[in-house]
Amino acid sequence: xxxxxxxxxxxxxxxxxxxxxxxxxxGVCCHGELLGSQNVRGYEDGFDLVNASKxxxxxxxxxxxxxxxxxxxxxxxxALSSDNTACGFKALYSAFLKPQxxxxxxxxxxxxxIRFIHLTRKNTLRRFVSEQIFLNGGPNHSGAGGRxxxxxxxxxxxxxxxxxxxxxxxxxxxxxxxxxxxxxxxITYEELSTHTASTLAxxxxxxxxxxxxxxxxxxxxxxxxxxxxxxxxxxxxxRDNKATRDLALMD
Numbered sequence: 362x363x364x365x366x367x368x369x370x371x372x373x374x375x376x377x378x379x380x381x382x383x384x385x386x387x388g389v390c391c392h393g394e395l396l397g398s399q400n401v402r403g404y405e406d407g408f409d410l411v412n413a414s415k416x417x418x419x420x421x422x423x424x425x426x427x428x429x430x431x432x433x434x435x436x437x438x439x440a441l442s443s444d445n446t447a448c449g450f451k452a453l454y455s456a457f458l459k460p461q462x463x464x465x466x467x468x469x470x471x472x473x474x475i476r477f478i479h480l481t482r483k484n485t486l487r488r489f490v491s492e493q494i495f496l497n498g499g500p501n502h503s504g505a506g507g508r509x510x511x512x513x514x515x516x517x518x519x520x521x522x523x524x525x526x527x528x529x530x531x532x533x534x535x536x537x538x539x540x541x542x543x544x545x546x547x548i549t550y551e552e553l554s555t556h557t558a559s560t561l562a563x564x565x566x567x568x569x570x571x572x573x574x575x576x577x578x579x580x581x582x583x584x585x586x587x588x589x590x591x592x593x594x595x596x597x598x599x600r601d602n603k604a605t606r607d608l609a610l611m612d
Contacts (some may be wrong), residue, residue, distance in 0.1 A: 364568055365441045365472050366449035368455055369536060370480035371529045373491040375550040376451045379480065382561060389572055390443045392450035395436075396462055401425040403451075404440070433465035440557075447568040449476075454532035459540070470543065477540055478564060481533070482550040486599070486608035489522045490515065490592055514594045519602055547562065 368391070380403065383391040393403015405427055410418060429436040435453045441448050451453040457466065469475055482488040499513040552560045561577040589609060590596040599609040 363443050363445050363448040364474055364476060365469070366391075366476040366568060367457070367462060367469065367480060368449065368451035368478045368480060369454065369540075370451070371454055371482070371488065371533065372490045373495065373554045374480045374482040376453075379478070379553060379564070380451050382557070383564070386534055386561075386570065386577070388446035389568070390445045390448045392454065394456065395429070395440060395450045396452050396456040396459070396465075398456070399426070401429060424549055433462055434468045435467070437465050437468060446570055449478075454529065454536050456546070458532060458535055466539075470536055470539075475543065476567060477543055477545045479536070479540070479545050479547045479568070480550060480553070481547070484611050485526050485529075485553070486517075486522065486605055487589065488550075489525055489609075490589065491515060492525075493517065494592060512591065514592060516594045517599060517605075519599070519604055523604055 368376050377393075380393055382403070383389045390405050392405050395401055395404065401422065408421055408434055413421070428439075440450060456462070486491060493515045494513060497513060497515055499511075499515070546564065548560055548563065551584045558577045565577075591597075596609065599605040
């Protein structure tokens with residue numbers, strides 16, 4: 362049986378970049394979000410999403426949902442069965458901790474060599490801005506489901522940012538308590554996006570991938586505005602408010 366792993370993170374912390382890049386390496390199979398609400402994204406079974414018809418894609422989704430929801434543990438067992446050296450999937454904090462998946466989570470934690478890659482993002486304001494851009498139909502990564510590659514600006518409600526940050530911090534704390542005695546590799550979005558090759562080398566070592574290429578390239582290209590001031594319509598307000606000033610100036 363391959364080494365099993367789970368990538369856990371908040372939204373907009375680079376998990377899609379990590380999944381896509383791992384899948385470009387020999388000996389790795391990494392599914393996308395298998396525990397999403399009413400969705401199974403990125404299930405790696407060889408299905409041709411590009412050339413499949415809309416009805417074929419919908420039929421497959423409904424089949425995967427039925428398999429997952431009727432037997433979560435069996436679904437996980439099948440997903441993590443592979444001829445590869447390592448096989449895993451990604452899960453957002455909220456999904457991984459959801460009571461609906463208690464049996465599947467218990468089964469995962471009982472695996473003798475389960476490994477967790479915990480992705481975080483230091484600049485929580487940037488994470489929130491990225492989430493708002495995505496929710497408003499703006500760009501994320503090319504090829505990763507973004508509805509547009511045209512940069513857009515969003516207005517950031519500072520109160521909403523603080524509330525969302527508190528929610529994510531509570532989820533992060535709950536996750537860390539759940540994984541207290543597990544084998545966990547902690548990496549940051551900033552490390553992954555800025556030093557992709559060296560960060561992926563750490564991940565490969567963690568997953569016992571001895572034959573990983575020496576120079577690993579990111580599998581996705583980031584699109585959209587590079588600077589926070591180009592993404593936010595009220596950037597000056599963020600700089601002036603003590604709750605966001607330091608994070609805005611980190612950009």
